[in-house]
Amino acid sequence: MRVLLLRPPAGGRRRLADMGAGHRPYPLHLAYLAAGLRELGVTVEFLDCPRLDYDAHAASGAVFTVHPDVIYAELDPREARAQLAFLAGIKDFSAARIVLGGQYASLCARPILASFPAIDALILGEPDLTLVELVSLWYEGLPAVKVRGVATPGPARVIEGPPRPPIDDLDSLPVPDRTIVPLSAYQAGCLRRRPVAAVAGLRGCPRQCRFCRRGADSRPPRFRNVRAVAQEVEDLIRRMGIREIAFVDPVFNADEDWAFALAEALRPLGTTWHCTLAAHAVTAELLGSLRRAGCRDVIFNPVCPTRESADALLVRDGPEETRRAIALAAKEDVTAHVVVATGGGELPALADAHAFAASLSGACVTVRRIAPQLGSALLPAPPDELAPPGEDRDLRVSLAYPFKDARFWREGVRTLLGRRAQVCARAGIEECGR
Numbered sequence: 001m002r003v004l005l006l007r008p009p010a011g012g013r014r015r016l017a018d019m020g021a022g023h024r025p026y027p028l029h030l031a032y033l034a035a036g037l038r039e040l041g042v043t044v045e046f047l048d049c050p051r052l053d054y055d056a057h058a059a060s061g062a063v064f065t066v067h068p069d070v071i072y073a074e075l076d077p078r079e080a081r082a083q084l085a086f087l088a089g090i091k092d093f094s095a096a097r098i099v100l101g102g103q104y105a106s107l108c109a110r111p112i113l114a115s116f117p118a119i120d121a122l123i124l125g126e127p128d129l130t131l132v133e134l135v136s137l138w139y140e141g142l143p144a145v146k147v148r149g150v151a152t153p154g155p156a157r158v159i160e161g162p163p164r165p166p167i168d169d170l171d172s173l174p175v176p177d178r179t180i181v182p183l184s185a186y187q188a189g190c191l192r193r194r195p196v197a198a199v200a201g202l203r204g205c206p207r208q209c210r211f212c213r214r215g216a217d218s219r220p221p222r223f224r225n226v227r228a229v230a231q232e233v234e235d236l237i238r239r240m241g242i243r244e245i246a247f248v249d250p251v252f253n254a255d256e257d258w259a260f261a262l263a264e265a266l267r268p269l270g271t272t273w274h275c276t277l278a279a280h281a282v283t284a285e286l287l288g289s290l291r292r293a294g295c296r297d298v299i300f301n302p303v304c305p306t307r308e309s310a311d312a313l314l315v316r317d318g319p320e321e322t323r324r325a326i327a328l329a330a331k332e333d334v335t336a337h338v339v340v341a342t343g344g345g346e347l348p349a350l351a352d353a354h355a356f357a358a359s360l361s362g363a364c365v366t367v368r369r370i371a372p373q374l375g376s377a378l379l380p381a382p383p384d385e386l387a388p389p390g391e392d393r394d395l396r397v398s399l400a401y402p403f404k405d406a407r408f409w410r411e412g413v414r415t416l417l418g419r420r421a422q423v424c425a426r427a428g429i430e431e432c433g434r
Helices: 028-040 056-066 077-092 103-107 109-115 128-139 226-240 256-269 284-292 307-312 319-331 350-359 407-427
Strands: 002-007 043-048 070-074 097-101 121-123 150-153 158-160 196-199 244-247 272-277 295-303 335-342 363-369
Touching (some): 002 028, 028 043, 028 128, 056 077, 070 077, 097 128, 109 158, 121 128, 256 284, 295 319, 335 350, 350 363
Parallel strands (some): 002 043, 335 363
Antiparallel strands (some): 121 150, 150 158
16 A cells, blocks of 8 residues: 655745745654554655645646555645645545645534545544554555544535544654655754754643644643653764754743753763743753753744733743843853744734844844634634635745844844854854855
């Protein structure tokens, strides 16, 4: 049996801001799926049509060349209807079973299956175990009826199996297969030393941000064993020649004891890495431990530009916490990156975000226009129709951002490069590109 992990083509032309490598984060979750499927003994292929800039015609040819028995696809909320139409067209000329997964598909399961009956199954929640079970049943010639965590189109209504609980033991999952999903085609986080690899140490988020779907989830984060994480990093260094690790966890210091333990486990490996921290929970002791373990960059994301917006959105990282965290990072010779949130409605105003970003020094600052996610407190109900929600955009790299004073972003670049040179010189590290 052959399984294709597919990112369907976008419906329209790519925007200029999406064409850089910095806008292609590594799809680590698909590498996890590839590893689980290969343990099952099936052949796994991967096709990322947006990255290859394939239109529907080129993507169809690439899919038919693979001859898949099962296609697993995840939707881009901005292009959901066009991508579903593409998958329905594939179904018209192929006997492959089509499975959807991902957050957007989970939240919009009923309208998707009602409008596009060509979809054979839709995974609700984490797909790691569910997709393997589906493929195993089809591989043995059995029907996928009432599978836990799966919704299927019925003759009169959508049929949902029993709910599947989240995976508590993350160490039971196989190591991500980074041969199926190549590292070289993507950039993960604050790329400094190539090649770089994305690693996840936990799932879930302790924050309760009202604009994020994670904030509606009251379950505590689930952590991997620090020895297993360190072993994965060591294997990446020795077997794949990785020089920097990007931890993609939403809050690396969600549990300070775990963060300290992981830093100590990474210290003997001698590699550099970066992670995202909650500014309000940062301490000098933690930053010192991270720096001694090889951490050279920390990201504070998201932060609110005013105390009023932070309190209204339940974001604990406001202006005071951010300035304190930047000062601690500078003292410990760690480069700080700050992502300031802005948007419409209840989100912080652009003028406030601009003013706060301009007031920060000693950090690389990005102003990001965010949109409430489906399932969050600001957008709790999934739409009846597949109208794409708003999109996040880094305004510092967007031509639409109305900068009137170019000195603002030039100063940010000079600050980043200057601190990067100082940190690398003190640590004896060769900078990327030199």
